[in-house]
Amino acid sequence: MTTTASTPTTVPPLRPASVRHGGVTNAISDAMTLIGRSIRLTRRNADTMVMSVVLPLLMMAMFVFVFGGAISTGTEYINYVVPGIIILCTGYGASSTAMSVADDMTSGMIDRLRSLPIRSSAVLVGHVTASVARNAVATAIVVLAAVGMGFRPNATFGEWLLFGGLVLLYVLGLTWLAAAFGAVSKSVESAGLFGFVMLFVPYLSSAFVPTDTMPAFLRPLSEHQPITPVIETVRGLLTGTPIDRGGAALAWTVGVLVVAFVVAVRLYRSRTSR
């Protein structure tokens, strides 16, 4: 333990003057560095990984094999429910970003990062990109598992692309929302609440049962909440049901993305510059 004291090596000089900060190249390299960091942290956080894949798989199995028989949707129930499960899975998966951001905010890490000559949003970009990558993997696993359980999508290549694009926008929007939530959370535990919300909200949509089977007072809420048009569009793209609210789905996802992005960056800045 005393080696430090006995080795007379001084820190080798490295002229700070020779290093340039700022500029687009550095901004890109900073973002890449922090994306790498967030992906490493995510990969090593076994709980998040397991939860974001196993939870949707279990729910899908439960809805298909346990409740499914009793729910009448006019189609094979698995074809009805898989789009809902995908949206639930990605929403819940995105929510863990709230905890990663809160972890940075409540530990000393944020001070370290903020005292570096980098753009303050680079840290959030790192977390968000890692979330998108994680959710892409989780979604692929869920779709494959669904096919294994009897899900039969009839989407064309173009429809798969549109599906991918819409889910990507949805995940991006929710992840930025989660980041905003994480930026104002007092603790990692309270940031975890966002996950509960994302786990619960899809139940009040057409994810698991058609909304017209719900009591009248719930119907307006579940028909018009943002998740319903997204789920119905995904369902239409994958299984060929009519898509009448594609525009609403797009408007909602893009709207949430833009607003959440602006809010997250603002909150992050104001929280870190007190």
Next chain:
Amino acid sequence: MIVETSGLRKVYGSTAVLDGIDLAVREGEVVALLGPNGAGKTTTIRVLSTLTRPDGGSARVAGHDVVREADEVRAAISLTGQYSAVDAEQTGRENLVMAGRLMHLGRRGAVRRADELLERFDLVDAGPRRVRTYSGGMRRRLDLAMSLVAAPRVIFLDEPTTGLDPTSRTTMWDAITELVRGGTTILLTTQYLEEADRLADRIVLIDRGKVAAAGTADALKAQVGGERVVLRFPDAHALSRATGLIGGDGAVAAPERLELGVASDGTAEHLHRLLDQLRAAAVPVARVSSHRPTLDDVFIALTAHPADAPVPA
């Protein structure tokens, strides 16, 4: 002056956490901000490292204004905060390489620098392990190493050894001392007088958002009085006779402890004279001790508030 503040103010709600702080630190100097909890030490460091915006006054670090030229300041400084600022789920080496990349040393430069620092801080074996498995002392050393990635001109250390066991504290002190030898300017905060005494060239006592006193440790100690010789007597009679003989100016008797304190210049000659006088008058002396004021005395004398506690004589 590499760090210079004038009339620095920061108000939270109705409390002035910083109430006009003036500091001046020369390049290569080690200055300790010493003060009780809540005195404003950490806020000062946060303002200087661009993390907190001051509400008044000005602060320049390495020639740049901390508000208007924050990026230039950030390029010249590093901060090791009170709380560990390393990723527990990354390895020590990954943390250092990441810091190097963010300080724009380039991929190769960052890797090389990381390996140098691991060696320098005795963390070569721990380098490939996740930080989660590190002891508190190792974590703190890694924290310090993170701060040195880009050879900063000014290093801010906020309570660098709080919560460390004595061995790790000594190791940390050695590491800091070595930085100082390399000519780095360091501004640190501490609640430990021993730490300030040992590491700092100059101490700035901060209390209630103001500079209460500043100077070298010796100068501060001299402010609360010089050296004293304390004599203890076997009984009250001896004490009262001794007080009559040698109890002149500056002597303080403490009858409940049978002690007499006399101002001294600290020389053996003075002690001889005292004891010779007492022996000639046949006054028995039980014990002799000499007392140099410590930073504790300074700390208590200058920061104790009438409302909180009586100022000791």
